[in-house]
Amino acid sequence: MRLLIKITLSLFLTVFFFACKKESSEQNTTNSSSPDKKEFATLNLMPVPAALKRTEGSYRLTKTFTLNVKDGAEPRLYNAANTFLRRLDGRTGLFFLQGVISKEIPQTVENSVLTISARRTGKIALYEDESYALTVTAEKITLDAVTDIGALRGLETLLQLLDSDENGYYFPCVEIKDQPRFPWRGLMIDASRHFMPIDVLKRNIDAMAAMKMNVLHFHLCDNQGWRIESKVYPKLTQLASDGQYYTQIQIKEIIQYAADHGIRVMPEFDVPGHATALLVAYPELGSAPGPYVMERNAGIFDPVLDPTNEQTYVFLDKLFAEMAALFPDEYFHIGGDENNGVHWKSNPKIQAFMQKNDMKTTMDLQTYFNNRILKTIKKQNKKMMGWEEILTETISKDAIIHSWLGKESLFKAASKGYQTLLSNGYYIDLMLPASEHYKADPLPPFEEWSEKEKKYKLTPEQEKLILGGEATMWAEIVTPMTVDSRIWPRTAAIAERLWSPGAVKDEDDMYRRLEVVSFRLDELGLTHIKNKDVILRNLANGGNIHALRILADVIEPYKVYTRNNGGLMYKSYSPFTLMADATSSDAKGARVFRKQVERYVASPTAEDKEEMKKSLAQWKDNHTAFLKLMKGSPVLKQLEKLSSNVSDVSSIGLEAIEKSSSDESWYNEKTAFIKAVKDSSVAKQHSDKTFEDGRCEIKILDAIQTLVDNTNKDLSNKRITTEKEAEEKKRKEKESAGEH
DSSP: OOSTHHHHHHHHTTTOOOOSSTTOSTTSOTTOOOOOHHHHTTSOOSSOOSEEEEEEEEEEOOTTOOEEEOTTOOHHHHHHHHHHHHHHHHHHOOOOSOOOOOSSSOOOOTTOSEEEEEEEOOOSSTTOOOOEEEEEOSSOEEEEEEEHHHHHHHHHHHHHHOEEETTEEEEEEEEEEEOOSOSEEEEEEEOSSSOOOHHHHHHHHHHHHHTTOOEEEEEOEETTEEOBOOSSSTHHHHHHSTTOOBOHHHHHHHHHHHHHTTOEEEEEEEESSSOHHHHHHOGGGBSSOOOOOOOOSOSOOOOOBOTTOHHHHHHHHHHHHHHHHHOOSSEEEEEOOOOOOHHHHTOHHHHHHHHHTTOOSHHHHHHHHHHHHHHHHHHTTOEEEEEGGGOOTTSOTTSEEEESSOHHHHHHHHHTTOOEEEOTTOBGGGOOOHHHHHHOOSSOOGGGSOHHHHTTOOOHHHHTTEEEEEEEEOOTTOOTTTHHHHHTTHHHHHHHHHHSOTTOOOHHHHHHHHHHHHHHHHHHTOOTTHHHHHHHHHHTTTSOOHHHHHHHTSEEEOOTTGGGGGGOSOOTTSOOOSHHHHSOSSOHHHHHHHHHHHHHHHSOOHHHHHHHHHHHHHHHHHHHHHHHHHTTOGGGGGGHHHHHHHHHHHHHHHHHHHOSOOOHHHHHHHHHHHHHHHHHHHHHHTOSSOOGGGGEEESSHHHHHHHHHTTOHHHHHHHHHHHHHHHHHHHHHHHHTTOO
């Protein structure tokens, strides 16, 4: 999804930097408090709990560790307790004596170490209570929750508390009272552009539960495929799925698996646009005569349902009734975005209908369509959600607005009385670093709002209409092999933003904890770590991948959809086993190096200097090993210039570190080279004709320029001033030309 977002989000990119219980407004405040950082600074908790107090001592683990689920619990909590026990045993290797427990055979143990209690079974529904209280002392552990879902959340926290020292494994003594800041904390997975098998969904549900997320938004159809069985309209999968779809039995399996983890599943059926696959099967519902052909590229396409054809509503009424019966969740997403109106404008019958009904724009016609679909969905006892394009003056207040363009529309919708949800800032397919997503907050303090946003200042009651947010994983250039690495671990930072108090925002500490979260997710079966080496071995043709690992540590894939410029470079069947697929959006080597440079320039130390020199020397020398590897793997030739540039700029960095000062000639020569490398990368990003550089960019260029600047402050200040003046001149030229 989203070619238009390339333009829109690039404008927002520099600025995108209610309550758990319906009856409580205190949990969703813009000035929410958080535990003192010193209380969790040495813990690896993510999300950070609402309230945490460290106490003296620890509980030391032995093989006699036991747990007990209090009477009255349902199977979901027993299953979670068993999973917890095995995961804990797997981490410690203690061979716990306690085996499987169940409601039928509870194996109640006198004086159990861990006692788990939940006062009732939780509903898989919005606003369900997910709070819990966890106390660890040197003698025992108690986990108490209103619902079993809250107990599930608490078990994940207890697992994260596990620590070790030379004497073995232990839980630090703590008192935690926790609850989510927002009731809707979702992950959208697109299974249309690339089909995602059930095992992919299940392991991502496992990860969502570990991060206390509670909604799987399931995008099931688009221009590139229809992915769910319909017994009412079988041609949808016969003609428009390429044989890749979920049977209704499989859908029920996914929903149950999610429910067992306290997670809702909400389907999305995108109408009236994004309809190519649907119209391949049922072309008579289209606004143009057809025939229609499945799309293999990304982009915004013209095919759209005909809102003036009564058979369209008959079709959707029957289809949505069938789908609503499959999905128990009360919310039903109809998409409603990116309809360019081309086929509506070129259809005389549709134009006549618009004129007869005093519809001046295609958006007026789409609102007519949306309000009719709303009646269909309400008839199924569902609540309709749609992307923010459905927000018009005449759309019913029963609709929920899903914001992807920005917080201005989020606040506007809430000010008008609509429930609303944020995804802007959480588009993980943009391949932005975790720190950028961490900054995006559905409800930041008012003083942080932009001037345009401030005109929608919300009352406390209107703030409650902001339900939370969703990370969105569109799958144009994502496959089952790479999807985990595009979702995790960055989505854990989003999960924290939606669960933890708003005051929790230390990026450095977030990255510290994110590293631990990453390998714990690997333990759950996620493939974000191991599949990187799978792809690198493919690229190396079985050779030693050490040189590729070093290179991957300082490069990242092109961002904000420039990797697939114009949606034209990749088709749904293109290879996604190349360097851009093996790299992450948070290259650790580059990030750590940048921090070292910042410290060194501010306050030089011998330790930072030696660490930087060690890294730069490794990057400089790596090109020789890369060239040797390239001889046995022709596919690596597209990376040759990239590797060479990494080596060359690293040499510049080494020179700069050793210079106490530099003359104008040296400074200008090195600055010009760094700029040329950067400019070349920008040019390639905006081309749809070259795979040179493997569609990746070098992420140490700015840090090395900082080192160069540090050798001559006068020339550095002159360069920065000149660049700012050039940028301002370009901005004014665009303004006078009417560009935005």
